[in-house]
Amino acid sequence: MDFIRDNLPYILAGISVGGQYALIAIGYTMVYGILRLINFAHGDMFMIAGLMGVYAVTWMPLYLAIPFVIIFTVVLGFLIERVAYRPLRSAPRMSVMISAIGVSYLLQNLALYVTGGLTKTYPSIPWISNTITVFGATTKVVTVITPILTIGLVVALMILIHKTKIGMAMRAVSRDFETSRLMGIQIDNVISMTFIIGSFLAAIGSILYFSNYTGVMPTAGAMPGLKAFVAAVFGGIGSIPGAVIGAFIIGICENIIKGMGLTTFSDAFTFAFLIIILIVRPTGLFGEKNIDKV
Amino acid sequence: MKKLSILLALVLAFSMFAMGCGGSSDDAAADDSSAGGNVIKIGVFEPASGDNGAGGKQETLGIQYANAMQPTVEINGEEYQVQLEIVDNESSTDKGPTAAQNLVSKGVSIVLGSYGSGVSIAASDIFGDAGIPALGVTCTNPQVTEGNDHYFRICFLxxxxxxxxxxxxxxxxxxxxxxxxxxxxxxxxxxxxxxxxxxxxxxxxxxxxxxxxxxxxxxxxxxxxxxxxxxxxxxxxxxxxxxxxxxxxxxxxxxxxxxxxxxxxxxxxxxxxxxxxxxxxxxxxFYQEGGNPEFDEGIKAWIEGDSTNLANNGGNTDLAAVTAMGYDAYFTALEAIKLAGSADPADVMAALPNVSYEGVTGLITFNEIGDANRTTxxxxxxxxxxxxxxxxxxxxxx
Incomplete structure (x- = not known):
């Protein structure tokens, strides 16, 4: 019982942060699956969603603020694709990547300008910010609901991809860009939809993440974004289940390493682990050649 | 298409710069009081963003308040306008030196700051090479003043x-x-x-x-x-x-x-x-609110009177000790300038060790390393x- 009481906080924290990474990682992996683009601005989208959450609650009641944050992020994601990526559709892939890096810095500096560089405290959302006790470990409710919500959303996403028309179009585009265009698929719409889904999940992720770790600063998206990207690569970039499992493994791994007293090396171990996995399986855990890349 | 992408990247890069610089130039412009006549420049080397942004802003507030209270200094019978040159060192040891260089090129007579010992240590050599004295306000790490002649500080270690x-x-x-x-x-x-x-x-x-x-x-x-x-x-x-x-x-x-x-x-x-x-x-x-009621009242009214100041103090008028320290640092610097009888950085540096100033946070005198003698x-x-x-x-x- 002592063993559980001592170690449960780390595992809980790991599962929770893993779920939040997973929600971000899906955005990376889906965009990569379809556009072969690493959307570097995704982590900053996540930060902007957090910042918007801080400001939205001062403008409107909470039950409106949460949908507003989600809608705002979705619109922002859509606009970024429209303005910074779509005009470069036929440009070399490297140009789009540079554009993504530019958007990332633009968002960070915009946040720096708006906040004046100060950390904003994320509002506490009733119920999910409350504390509960799970088998003797005291934590926030959000820690417990994150994995449940994450898995629910992933299941819904898988249904969307495998059972609906737009999902079928996404799978087709991810397989072969040109051929699907010849088959009459409106690839611009499919790509927009991808960004919308990615942004939606990032917004949910930001609400969960910042409810638990309440400081929103302009660089707040960098580390979670990087970890989520690593999770996506880890699971095999392009594969949604891979990204989710990768995110959970990374979240749990880094917390257990911290719990072992190796706090200084927690990030180093996480990334070293990634290198080892990639040496053994260069395509990541689930990144097989024939997987549905969406 | 290729040209377009290069253009787009350039535009993004430029907008980035514009954004990044926007915040700090606003602050500096706000303090450009009447610039004609005799002007002596005091550099404020503080973070306004990054990890220590909040603290740095509060420390700067103390300096700005002191400057508002005492905007002039008399050197050899001549009235000099004191102008603050405020830069943002972004709490970062790799960006701090650039900000320090910026102060050097502006020709400041003395530098105040920084909040956060790491940035102070990183920028120390830049001030040292330029022969400009620096007065640490709340940087408490011993290495700041150790092994150099130009860095002083008014806080404990x-x-x-x-x-x-x-x-x-x-x-x-x-x-x-x-x-x-x-x-x-x-x-x-x-x-x-x-x-x-x-x-x-x-x-x-x-x-x-x-x-x-x-x-x-x-x-x-x-x-x-x-x-x-x-x-x-x-x-x-x-x-x-x-x-x-x-x-x-x-x-x-x-x-x-x-x-x-x-x-x-x-x-x-x-x-x-x-x-x-x-x-x-x-x-x-360093300071407990209520230690000097007159100072507390004055600065609170001053912070409340300006929405930017209020935002920089975190939205309320609770006093941080670093603000009081910033206030004292400014007056200690003026004291050194008066004692030197010159706006030349070398003279100010030579005068600093002999300064004795009774501030709101207590008596400030320096020992041979350049640290303040504080015991409580x-x-x-x-x-x-x-x-x-x-x-x-x-x-x-x-």
Missing amino acids: DPFQGTVLANFAKDNFEAQTAYCLAKLGDDYSVGLCNYFKQAFEGLGGKVVYETFPDGNSDFTSYVANAAKANADVFFAPVSTEAAALIIDQASAQNLQMPILAGDTWDSNVITGAAKGKNVDINVTT AYVKHCNTESGIWEFVAEQGVE
């Missing part, structure tokens, strides 16, 4: 502060085991933790010491580690940004342990984060119901 805190932990909480948390690569928190560790182990205690990497915002496991180690006190002299997250997490995990920290935590960011939470926070600091620190406790600091004790070292 970390070996002193660490010992005070170790004594306090032992005396007030009868602590046997202390959990220390520092930020990896941060001179201030790592240094202070080491001095605390030395002193605390010297008193017969046991220390568990851990560090967290830059950019970390998940303190769940650190708080859990402290609980697992059965520590009696949680010592975390980290930046206020990290502090707010630690407080939140300590409360969420119901950590029944007093939290101790150094001067950085004396900020309304901390009282704001701790309000309504189940935490017990104690800090050492104030200990404050955060009242989590009202969200204000309460005075606990004045603590020295035997």
Whole structure:
């Protein structure tokens, strides 16, 4: 019982942060699956969603603020694709990547300008910010609901991809860009939809993440974004289940390493682990050649 | 198409620069008072963004208030207008030197700052090479003034502060085991933790010491580690940004342990984060609100009278000790300029060791290293119901 009481906080924290990474990682992996683009601005989208959450609650009641944050992020994601990526559709892939890096810095500096560089405290959302006790470990409710919500959303996403028309179009585009265009698929719409889904999940992720770790600063998206990207690569970039499992493994791994007293090396171990996995399986855990890349 | 993409990248890059510079140039422009006639420039080397942005802004406020109170200085019978040159060192040891270079090229006579020892150490050589004296306001790491002639400071040092805190932990909480948390690569928190560790182990205690990497915002496991180690006190002299997250997490995990920290935590960011939470926070600091009622009243009215100042102070008029220190630093600098009888940096530097100034935070005199002679620190406790600091004790070292 002592063993559980001592170690449960780390595992809980790991599962929770893993779920939040997973929600971000899906955005990376889906965009990569379809556009072969690493959307570097995704982590900053996540930060902007957090910042918007801080400001939205001062403008409107909470039950409106949460949908507003989600809608705002979705619109922002859509606009970024429209303005910074779509005009470069036929440009070399490297140009789009540079554009993504530019958007990332633009968002960070915009946040720096708006906040004046100060950390904003994320509002506490009733119920999910409350504390509960799970088998003797005291934590926030959000820690417990994150994995449940994450898995629910992933299941819904898988249904969307495998059972609906737009999902079928996404799978087709991810397989072969040109051929699907010849088959009459409106690839611009499919790509927009991808960004919308990615942004939606990032917004949910930001609400969960910042409810638990309440400081929103302009660089707040960098580390979670990087970890989520690593999770996506880890699971095999392009594969949604891979990204989710990768995110959970990374979240749990880094917390257990911290719990072992190796706090200084927690990030180093996480990334070293990634290198080892990639040496053994260069395509990541689930990144097989024939997987549905969406 | 290729051209278009290059163009787009360029546009993005330029807009980035425009955004990045926007914030700091506004601040500087606000202080350009009547620039005609005799002008002497005082450089303000403080963070306005990054980890220590909040604290740096509060320290700058004290300097700005002092400048508003006393905008001129008399040198050899001539009236000089004092102009503040404010730069943002972004709390970053790699961007700090650029900001310092900026001050040098503006031709300042003396530099005040920075909040955060790491940036001060990183920029020290730039001021030294240019022959400009620097006056540290609240940078408490010994290395700031060690081994050079140009860096002075008006605050106490970390070996002193660490010992005070170790004594306090032992005396007030009868602590046997202390959990220390520092930020990896941060001179201030790592240094202070080491001095605390030395002193605390010297008193017969046991220390568990851990560090967290830059950019970390998940303190769940650190708080859990402290609980697992059965520590009696949680010592975390980290930046206020990290502090707010630690407080939140300590409360969420119901950590029944007093939290101790150094001067950085004396900020309304901390009282704001701790309000309504189940935490017990104690800090050492330079100044206790109420120590000089006249000063308190004046600066509060001044902060309240301007929305930018109010925002820079975190939205309320609670005084941070660093603000009082900034105020004293400005007047100490003026004192040195008067004593030098010249605006030449070399003369000011030569005059600084002989300055003696009675400020709101106490008498300021310098020893041979360039450190202020200070023998007491104030200990404050955060009242989590009202969200204000309460005075606990004045603590020295035997």
